[in-house]
Amino acid sequence: MRFSVKAPASSANLGPGFDTLGLALDVWNEAIIDTDGEPGKVINGGPEAALLENHENLTLVAMNALARRMDRTLPPFSLESTTAIPVSRGMGSSAAALVMGLAATNHLLDLGLGLDELLRIAWEFEGHGDNVGAVVYGGAVLAIPGTARVARLWSEGDLGLTAALFIPEETGSTHIARSKLPSTIPHADGTFNVQAAASLALGLERRDPELIAAGMRDRLHEPYRAQMFPHLEPMKAAAIAAGAAGACLSGAGSTVLALVAPEKASNVRDALAEIGGGLDIPGRAEIVAPTTRGVEITPVPAGSSQSVEAQVG
Numbered sequence: 379m380r381f382s383v384k385a386p387a388s389s390a391n392l393g394p395g396f397d398t399l400g401l402a403l404d405v406w407n408e409a410i411i412d413t414d415g416e417p418g419k420v421i422n423g424g425p426e427a428a429l430l431e432n433h434e435n436l437t438l439v440a441m442n443a444l445a446r447r448m449d450r451t452l453p454p455f456s457l458e459s460t461t462a463i464p465v466s467r468g469m470g471s472s473a474a475a476l477v478m479g480l481a482a483t484n485h486l487l488d489l490g491l492g493l494d495e496l497l498r499i500a501w502e503f504e505g506h507g508d509n510v511g512a513v514v515y516g517g518a519v520l521a522i523p524g525t526a527r528v529a530r531l532w533s534e535g536d537l538g539l540t541a542a543l544f545i546p547e548e549t550g551s552t553h554i555a556r557s558k559l560p561s562t563i564p565h566a567d568g569t570f571n572v573q574a575a576a577s578l579a580l581g582l583e584r585r586d587p588e589l590i591a592a593g594m595r596d597r598l599h600e601p602y603r604a605q606m607f608p609h610l611e612p613m614k615a616a617a618i619a620a621g622a623a624g625a626c627l628s629g630a631g632s633t634v635l636a637l638v639a640p641e642k643a644s645n646v647r648d649a650l651a652e653i654g655g656g657l658d659i660p661g662r663a664e665i666v667a668p669t670t671r672g673v674e675i676t677p678v679p680a681g682s683s684q685s686v687e688a689q690v691g
Contacts, residue, residue: 379413386405390509468550614634
């Protein structure tokens with residue numbers, strides 16, 4: 379058996395939706411699993427591979443964890459990972475690797491788990507459902523508390539907005555980013571965020587740029603995390619001035635994401651790059667489309683470079 383498993387990048391929070399909202403983005407990690415390959419051989423490649431040196435392969439860790447959970451034994455196989463999602467910069471690279479591992483073991487052992495069950499396990503392993511929900515299903519999702527379920531806000535058609543990103547070379551730390559948050563916030567800020575998150579969720583479901591623009595504002599975490607990321611507030615302001623509907627810190631950072639109509643995307647990308655250059659922050663500005671595709675399994679016939687898509691679960 380030889381197959382590919384791929385999973386998309388994701389941006390969590392989207393401003394006010396802290397640990398709640400996630401959006402899949404069209405950048406992909408991939409792993410090739412080959413039961414006829416050299417047993418135990420693990421190759422880590424791709425543009426982000428250097429940042430993962432001396433770290434465990436998270437896809438392999440997840441594969442083994444699910445096999446143990448199901449009291450099953452994985453057959454011998456080789457694993458070749460390609461990491462294209464920026465690592466430790468708020469774009470869900472670890473969530474993608476986790477979901478890839480779960481989907482790979484599900485396929486390899488023919489466990490018959492559907493996407494809902496894969497989400498439940500991924501949520502349990504990850505600790506929250508925003509990134510993993512977007513990775514499993516694609517599109518925009520809302521994590522429902524106490525249920526290990528997500529509501530799929532946007533799952534088909536054209537969102538009408540694309541993403542302009544500034545991806546710094548410097549990595550961030552989710553643990554440190556969370557440590558910057560206060561233990562309490564003013565009641566007015568909590569009220570503001572409830573209103574904003576509700577508007578944003580409804581806007582994503584309706585694909586309504588005005589509601590999305592009204593909702594992409596935050597008082598819960600971004601003002602505190604801006605201490606770590608001095609580029610955040612200037613880039614948000616520049617993106618909106620250049621025509622973005624809204625802008626936010628992607629996940630726990632350091633990436634800044636703006637949602638913008640496609641015809642204005644290059645202006646917003648250039649505005650982000652200009653701020654990065656002015657602040658002397660090494661990085662790159664890119665335009666990346668949101669995607670409704672989630673984790674995918676693709677059987678690869680031996681000796682063939684062509685593949686045929688298959689359903690996960």
